[in-house]
Amino acid sequence: MYDLIIIGSGPSGLTAGVFAACYKLNHLIIGKQIGGQLNLATNILNYPGFSEIPGPKLVELIVAQTKTRGSEIVTEEVIAIKKITDGFNVITKNSTFQTKVLILATGTERRKLNVPGEVKYTGRGVYYCANCEPFLYEGKEVVIAGGGNAGLQAAVSVIDKAKNVTLLEVGEQLRAEGVWIDKIKNNPKVVILTKSKIVSIDGDEQWVRNIVINQNGEQKTLTAHALFVEIGGVPGTALVTPLGLELTQKGFIAVDHTMQTSIPAVFAAGDIVGDGLSLEQLSTAVGLGARAAASAFFYLKRTNAPIVWGKAEIRRV
Numbered sequence: 001m002y003d004l005i006i007i008g009s010g011p012s013g014l015t016a017g018v019f020a021a022c023y024k025l026n027h028l029i030i031g032k033q034i035g036g037q038l039n040l041a042t043n044i045l046n047y048p049g050f051s052e053i054p055g056p057k058l059v060e061l062i063v064a065q066t067k068t069r070g071s072e073i074v075t076e077e078v079i080a081i082k083k084i085t086d087g088f089n090v091i092t093k094n095s096t097f098q099t100k101v102l103i104l105a106t107g108t109e110r111r112k113l114n115v116p117g118e119v120k121y122t123g124r125g126v127y128y129c130a131n132c133e134p135f136l137y138e139g140k141e142v143v144i145a146g147g148g149n150a151g152l153q154a155a156v157s158v159i160d161k162a163k164n165v166t167l168l169e170v171g172e173q174l175r176a177e178g179v180w181i182d183k184i185k186n187n188p189k190v191v192i193l194t195k196s197k198i199v200s201i202d203g204d205e206q207w208v209r210n211i212v213i214n215q216n217g218e219q220k221t222l223t224a225h226a227l228f229v230e231i232g233g234v235p236g237t238a239l240v241t242p243l244g245l246e247l248t249q250k251g252f253i254a255v256d257h258t259m260q261t262s263i264p265a266v267f268a269a270g271d272i273v274g275d276g277l278s279l280e281q282l283s284t285a286v287g288l289g290a291r292a293a294a295s296a297f298f299y300l301k302r303t304n305a306p307i308v309w310g311k312a313e314i315r316r317v
């Protein structure tokens, strides 16, 4: 039986692994995709120590550090978690692992627009990762939904190859950090439309051709060959719903300031816990991962006995 299993191998889970290794916990990281969303980040400008670094490069560095410290990583999807007398069974397609303590760091899934045409054209003009599909927008008219950091990063990564880029933001102004806005604001190939919401996605039998938007009450049709949806993530809590964990009103896992969830011996960290400030970012994720690992360590020290199931009180700060 492991002392600790960390589910999720994004930046938060990997950082929890670095700390768990430093605490000498017998631990395992299980994740579907090493690096998580960091693989989608074109260029990170706000992570201390690197004035600019592509997300996948940072993933390599974090994984190397995690392995050097002694973490064991298994690349698999966890399909179920079951309570047992003195801990948990963590079940993947191929194996069952046992642990005394859990850290959930399963991040978020890409948020969908939920408009007509989205499902039909997904993969045929509608994409959720500008960075992953560079050949799809060469010489094309591109629309990007989302005026946050991810939307602006997408615009920066496609702008050289695309014929033009229309960036849609539902609010009155862009939400991205100024450093990203500076990179596109004077580019003649970029049009920014605020107060603009996508109503539907239209096309022929094969591909997207038009995006219908509502701009401040007025309906307009934009020509588009590719639509990148960059409107953030929704917490992926399906795995933990059967455990009966308390969630926040917005659907994130509820934790106290030690990352303790409503079930003893279960901690959570990273984007899956949100933070109430919409700062689901790398620095936040690694900080919370570190804190969860420290809490797991002190929990194990404190409870040198079989875990007693019950509902823990969440102390909010």
Ligand SMILES: Cc1cc2nc3c(=O)[nH]c(=O)nc-3n(C[C@H](O)[C@H](O)[C@H](O)COP(=O)(O)OP(=O)(O)OC[C@H]3O[C@@H](n4cnc5c(N)ncnc54)[C@H](O)[C@@H]3O)c2cc1C
Pocket (backbone or CB within 6 Å): 007, 008, 009, 010, 011, 012, 013, 030, 031, 032, 033, 034, 035, 036, 037, 038, 040, 041, 042, 043, 044, 045, 046, 047, 076, 077, 078, 079, 105, 106, 107, 108, 149, 150, 153, 236, 239, 269, 270, 271, 272, 280, 281, 282, 283, 285
């Ligand atoms: C396009 C884009 C650009 C970004 N740019 C920046 C930036 O410039 N600066 C910045 O600070 N932040 C940026 N971010 C945000 C940053 O990447 C996230 O805040 C961070 O990755 C969150 O880390 P996490 O470990 O909590 O979750 P994630 O990165 O989402 O990792 C969660 C991991 O858990 C795994 N997982 C989920 N369910 C299961 C399961 N059932 N079994 C096993 N594994 C599972 C997932 O596969 C994933 O590997 C960007 C995000 C995107 C999408």
